Amino acid sequence: MSIRHAMLAxxxxxxxxxxxxxxxxxxxxxxxxxxxxxxVYTTLQRLExxxxxxxxxxxxxxxxxxxxxxxxxxxxxxxxLRMPPDLSSPPRDELVMKVLVALHVPSxxxxxxxxxxxxxxxxLMQRWTRIKEDDTRSDLNMLLAVDAELFRLDSAIRWLDAxxxxxxxxxxxxxxxxxxRASPQNLTRAPLPRHRREARQRG
Amino acid sequence: xxxxxxxxVSKSYGQGSAEVQALxxxxxxxxxxxxxxxxxPSGSGKSTLLTIAGTLEEPTSGEVLLAGxxxxxxxxxxxxxxxxxxxxxxxxDFNLLPGLTAAENVxxxxxxxxxxxxxxxxxxxxxxxxxxxxxxxxxxxxQMSGGERQRTAIxxxxxxxxxxxxADEPSGALDSVNGEAVMRLVHAACKNAGMTAVVVTHDxxxxxxxxxxxxLRDGRVTDQxxxxxxxxxxxxxxxxx
Numbered sequence: 001m002s003i004r005h006a007m008l009a010x011x012x013x014x015x016x017x018x019x020x021x022x023x024x025x026x027x028x029x030x031x032x033x034x035x036x037x038x039x040v041y042t043t044l045q046r047l048e049x050x051x052x053x054x055x056x057x058x059x060x061x062x063x064x065x066x067x068x069x070x071x072x073x074x075x076x077x078x079x080x081l082r083m084p085p086d087l088s089s090p091p092r093d094e095l096v097m098k099v100l101v102a103l104h105v106p107s108x109x110x111x112x113x114x115x116x117x118x119x120x121x122x123x124l125m126q127r128w129t130r131i132k133e134d135d136t137r138s139d140l141n142m143l144l145a146v147d148a149e150l151f152r153l154d155s156a157i158r159w160l161d162a163x164x165x166x167x168x169x170x171x172x173x174x175x176x177x178x179x180x181r182a183s184p185q186n187l188t189r190a191p192l193p194r195h196r197r198e199a200r201q202r203g
Numbered sequence: 204x205x206x207x208x209x210x211x212v213s214k215s216y217g218q219g220s221a222e223v224q225a226l227x228x229x230x231x232x233x234x235x236x237x238x239x240x241x242x243x244p245s246g247s248g249k250s251t252l253l254t255i256a257g258t259l260e261e262p263t264s265g266e267v268l269l270a271g272x273x274x275x276x277x278x279x280x281x282x283x284x285x286x287x288x289x290x291x292x293x294x295x296d297f298n299l300l301p302g303l304t305a306a307e308n309v310x311x312x313x314x315x316x317x318x319x320x321x322x323x324x325x326x327x328x329x330x331x332x333x334x335x336x337x338x339x340x341x342x343x344x345x346q347m348s349g350g351e352r353q354r355t356a357i358x359x360x361x362x363x364x365x366x367x368x369x370a371d372e373p374s375g376a377l378d379s380v381n382g383e384a385v386m387r388l389v390h391a392a393c394k395n396a397g398m399t400a401v402v403v404t405h406d407x408x409x410x411x412x413x414x415x416x417x418x419l420r421d422g423r424v425t426d427q428x429x430x431x432x433x434x435x436x437x438x439x440x441x442x443x444x
Contacts, residue, residue: 115418115426122242123428125411132383133390133412150408157407161244 003035003043008069008077011053015068018044028141052076095156099163110167118160125153204270206367206399207256208232212265214251214422225251226422228265233401235366238393240413241403248422249403250371256401257290257369258282269367287316291360293370293389297352299344305331305355306340313363330358334388350381357388361398368392368400374409386412 003025010016010024022040026033044067047053052073056066069077095117102113131146214226226248233239243249254260255267258274267274269289274282292298299308310327314320331340334354344352353373360368370389374382390412392398402413410416418426 115420119416119418119426119428122407122411122416125407126413126416126428129408129411133387150411154407161405165244 002080003039004047005077005080007040007043007047008052008073008080011067011069012074012077015056015066017064017066019064021067047073096159099160103167111164114160114164118157121153121157121160125150125157128153204235205232205268206235206237206270207401208268208271209252209256210266210268212252212255212262212267214248214255214260215263224422226255226262229419229422229424231256231401231417231424233399235399236393236397237415238390238400238402238413240410240416241401241419242405242407242410242416243403243419244405247419249405249419251422252419253369253371253401253403257292257367258286284316287312288363289365290367290369291357291362291365293353293356293360293368293373295372295375297344297349297356297376299352299356299359301344304341304343305336305347305351305358308344308355309359309362312359316363318363326362327358330362331355334358348381349377350384353377353381353385354388357385357392361392361396366398368398370400370402372404372406373402375404375406379408382406382409 006025006028007021010021010028016024018040019037021044022035022037025035025040044053044055048055048067051070053067053069056068098117099110099114102108102110128146128149132143209229209231211228211230212226213224213228215222215224217223229248229252231239231241231252241249241252251260255262258267258269258277261275269285274285277285299305300311303311306324306327309331310320310323313323313326318326328337328340331337334357336351336354336358339347339351339355342351344355347355353376357368357373360370368389373389374385377385386402386409389400389402393400393414400413402409404410414430416428417424
């Protein structure tokens with residue numbers, strides 16, 4: 001989450017004070033991403049330094065200091081909104097690592113490991129869903145943010161379900177772990193490039 | 204009070220080498236006013252569990268109790284009465300009768316139970332109104348959206364003050380927003396009307412509406428969630444980090 005651009009978005013509605021920016025940021029994100037006041041002021045100082053926002057005074061940033069967006073800030077905000085987030089390379093997902101490792105560890109039951117994570121994720125989803133339950137305190141921003149969290153957790157559970165099914169199928173096919181697959185008779189190697197083959201033959 | 208209890212229920216189909224064990228000694232209970240989700244992949248025994256809980260099938264061994272009463276000892280007639288008066292079913296494909304309007308579909312179980320059609324209609328309209336469907340009462344199923352059809356099916360399952368709602372993938376055919384609307388209704392039926400609901404699903408988002416999620420794998424209960432703390436704890440924990 002880019003706090004810098006969130007601040008620019010709030011300032012694009014009109015000039016605001018530091019404290020107001022913090023309160024509005026938390027309200028808009030459904031209070032899911034809490035922000036400390038120091039982060040707000042540091043961000044505002046950097047925006048001012050980079051010419052993306054300007055303040056109404058030269059003193060220290062404080063709750064009563066007002067800020068407004070500049071033309072360069074408007075341009076930066078428009079550019080950021082349209083820029084796709086970097087989803088191209090897979091994240092180093094700890095959950096994926098744990099399941100892959102559990103396949104190798106002789107004392108670990110990979111199905112138990114999967115279920116432990118599945119239960120934890122469902123419990124977490126139950127807690128997020130409780131927020132949606134109470135209509136009186138659910139505004140649109142909060143619902144959208146909670147939905148995003150639920151979809152994220154749901155996708156991890158779906159991956160666990162798929163992993164479990166795949167591991168079961170692999171076990172039924174006879175290859176239970178990677179160690180089995182990596183046995184000498186299964187080892188295959190991509191052919192070496194021609195110049196290296198020739199170098200090896202010469203050597 | 205425990206509304207539904209399954210005690211070491213097993214179910215097998217076929218015999219000898221063709222025998223398939225659908226459920227293995229499944230124990231499960233749902234308190235009055237609770238919403239319990241049973242989560243598992245296809246073929247894990249979810250639907251079998253629901254049909255046995257709803258007295259539509261008998262277990263091979265084990266016992267089902269409704270409000271503390273063992274249903275295995277009841278006559279066929281008494282079981283049928285139980286299904287008409289106490290248990291409501293909701294299925295993935297709605298199972299509404301196409302030739303009847305929403306109000307007629309909802310009032311049908313009451314009429315089959317001997318209530319006059321006028322009284323049954325009054326009761327049906329009241330439930331439809333409670334689910335935000337009063338303007339759809341005279342519509343036929345093919346004139347309604349999927350979400351409206353499933354809400355009508357929930358109205359049919361609730362009408363007549365029934366106490367136990369059994370739902371098999373109730374929002375499986377709906378998009379996520381309509382699916383959520385259906386789960387909200389089931390949840391509200393438990394919290395506000397004191398119904399007990401058992402919902403079987405493979406979908407974690409739907410299961411997360413339940414007070415408790417029971418995990419079913421290969422016909423066995425393998426795990427269940429512990430009661431979740433309130434949402435405040437989630438926000439507070441994150442804030443303190």
